[in-house]
Amino acid sequence: MKITDIRPTTVTVPLEAPLRHANGCHWGRFVRTIIEVDTDEGITGLGEMGGGGESAEAGFRGLKSYLVGHDPVRLEELRFIIANPTASLYNNRTQLLAAIEFACLDIVGQKWGVPVCDVLGGRVRDRVPFASYLFFRYPNTETGEGEVRTVDQVVRLTRDLKERYGFTSHKLKGGVFPPEYELECYRAIAAEFPEEHFRFDCNGAWSVETAIWFGRHIEDIRNDYLEDPTWGLNGMRMVREKLRTLLSTNTVVVNFEQLAANILHPAVDVILLDTTFWGGIRPCVRAAGVCETFQFGVAVHSSGELGIQLASMLHLGAVIPNLAYSADAHYHHLKDDIIKGGPLEYRDGAIDVPRAPGLGVTLDRDKLNEYAELYKRVGNYPYDIDPGRSPWPPLLPNTAWADPRDGRSPWRS
Ligand SMILES: [Mg+2]
Numbered sequence: 369m370k371i372t373d374i375r376p377t378t379v380t381v382p383l384e385a386p387l388r389h390a391n392g393c394h395w396g397r398f399v400r401t402i403i404e405v406d407t408d409e410g411i412t413g414l415g416e417m418g419g420g421g422e423s424a425e426a427g428f429r430g431l432k433s434y435l436v437g438h439d440p441v442r443l444e445e446l447r448f449i450i451a452n453p454t455a456s457l458y459n460n461r462t463q464l465l466a467a468i469e470f471a472c473l474d475i476v477g478q479k480w481g482v483p484v485c486d487v488l489g490g491r492v493r494d495r496v497p498f499a500s501y502l503f504f505r506y507p508n509t510e511t512g513e514g515e516v517r518t519v520d521q522v523v524r525l526t527r528d529l530k531e532r533y534g535f536t537s538h539k540l541k542g543g544v545f546p547p548e549y550e551l552e553c554y555r556a557i558a559a560e561f562p563e564e565h566f567r568f569d570c571n572g573a574w575s576v577e578t579a580i581w582f583g584r585h586i587e588d589i590r591n592d593y594l595e596d597p598t599w600g601l602n603g604m605r606m607v608r609e610k611l612r613t614l615l616s617t618n619t620v621v622v623n624f625e626q627l628a629a630n631i632l633h634p635a636v637d638v639i640l641l642d643t644t645f646w647g648g649i650r651p652c653v654r655a656a657g658v659c660e661t662f663q664f665g666v667a668v669h670s671s672g673e674l675g676i677q678l679a680s681m682l683h684l685g686a687v688i689p690n691l692a693y694s695a696d697a698h699y700h701h702l703k704d705d706i707i708k709g710g711p712l713e714y715r716d717g718a719i720d721v722p723r724a725p726g727l728g729v730t731l732d733r734d735k736l737n738e739y740a741e742l743y744k745r746v747g748n749y750p751y752d753i754d755p756g757r758s759p760w761p762p763l764l765p766n767t768a769w770a771d772p773r774d775g776r777s778p779w780r781s
Contacts, residue, residue: 369479371435373406374468376428378420379739380746381674382703385505385514386779388754388770390543390571391762395749396509396779398698400674402706402736403428405471407440411478413471414727416676417463418644421748427464440472441479443650451647462647469648470680470727477726484679484727485686488653495718496685497694499567499592500535501670502526502557503701504544506756509779517772522553523560529700533714536564537592537694543570546769547578551585558589565694569595572619575765576606583611592616592693593638593665599764601626605635616640618669627655631662638665638693643680645671656688668695675699675707678719679727682712686721706735755779 380399387394401420405413417424434449451465477484485491502525507515516525526538538557542550550570558566566589574582579597586594593616598607601620608615616638621630622645630636639659641652652668659666666688668681678699685695694717705711707729712719722728752762755778760768 369439369441370408371405371438371440372408374428374432374435375404375406376425377402377736377740378425378743379706379736380743381706381739383701384703385508387503387505387701388544389503389541390573390766392750392752393754394672394751395755398672398674398702399743399748401425401428401467402676403467403471405435405440405468405475407475409479411475413440413474414676414729414731415467415471416674417467418671420743431464431468435468440475443469443472446472447647463644466644466648469650470676473649474726481725483721483723483725484649484683485721488649488683488687491686491721492689493686495720496668496682497537497718498535498697498714499537499539499694500526500529501696501698502529502538502540504541506777507780512780515775517775519553519556523556526557526560533700534717536717537567538564539567539569539696541569543573543766544770545772547574547582549772551582554586555589565590565592567592567595570597572596572599572764573766574598576603578765579607580610583607583613587612595640601629601635605633608635614638614665616667618642618645622646624655627658631664638667640667640669640696641684642669642671643677643684649680649684652684653687656690660690665692666690667693670696670698672698674702675705675712675729676727678712679722679729682719682721683727704735706732706739708732
């Protein structure tokens with residue numbers, strides 16, 4: 369079998385409401401680049417990458433000469449063709465490789481008549497549990513609904529997501545408001561649901577001192593872990609030495625060099641594996657194996673996904689024996705998807721691992737076209753700008769927080 373073409377399409381799909389984070393905001397929608405990789409046997413594989421637009425599409429088209437004629441089964445060779453370690457210093461193609469790896473695994477699974485998890489060694493579980501992933505949100509830009517800013521609104525969102533999807537683990541994304549206020553919000557949801565599990569993530573925005581202060585004020589809570597409370601391996605190590613709560617990261621251990629450094633001189637307890645940051649599902653499986661050997665925890669990270677990338681996360685979650693924590697997903701904040709049958713469904717806080725050959729999801733061509741047209745109309749948005757906050761330099765540590773008393777929306781006067 370040989371690859372014959374790669375076809376990228378940029379789409380934008382609406383969210384229930386704009387999601388706020390330490391570096392900016394998702395402006396009420398996600399922008400993603402969907403790729404279709406064709407073969408001479410008529411099998412097409414699907415991949416997905418965050419962000420998009422002309423540059424991402426050109427990036428994928430630019431790899432066509434590397435891909436055409438290549439056997440999609442030979443994934444290890446493909447890694448060195450597209451992203452060998454030395455060339456990667458110049459071309460930084462890790463996330464492009466990830467999307468192509470998803471598509472090639474999808475092709476291989478379809479060719480062999482098995483789901484991708486079987487290509488990866490076979491499932492050890494049929495369902496992957498997820499955490500609720502709570503965000504501070506601006507109101508929906510059109511309806512004015514869905515704001516999450518006050519303590520009551522955070523608790524209400526937690527209850528709402530729990531009722532709709534059955535989550536029993538809850539992650540609050542902070543780094544937006546002052547740490548004292550975010551502590552109040554986190555403690556409020558933990559008090560409301562004392563039997564459940566919690567995790568907090570400020571995306572590395574705090575100083576070591578603030579991280580230790582916050583960590584000491586949550587030690588009585590049933591924390592899964594405290595995620596990226598400060599920046600850098602050594603910063604995390606200094607925080608870890610002072611706390612009893614486990615630390616996790618999706619930022620300072622995102623490749624094998626950093627994983628090795630963390631094993632030799634531990635700074636983080638739980639590694640959050642992202643199928644895009646690591647360059648595909650297979651490197652995440654390898655990293656999980658290393659973590660199993662050295663008894664570090666692993667979980668599945670979400671960098672914002674539609675159904676194709678979600679499928680990559682489900683197949684990863686299916687094959688990792690040492691997955692001791694629920695996965696993260698932005699998925700339930702989306703209003704729609706570009707896969708046939710509509711968004712994959714949560715049941716009791718978990719999603720079934722697809723059983724159809726390949727990734728197990730197929731493109732809904734009408735939806736793809738609809739959201740590609742929407743992208744052409746509205747274009748990109750800057751991930752690292754919150755339009756409701758005056759521009760601030762994204763210093764680490766940050767000290768310029770949003771005001772939780774300010775209920776204005778940048779989209780509604
Ligand atoms: Mg994170």
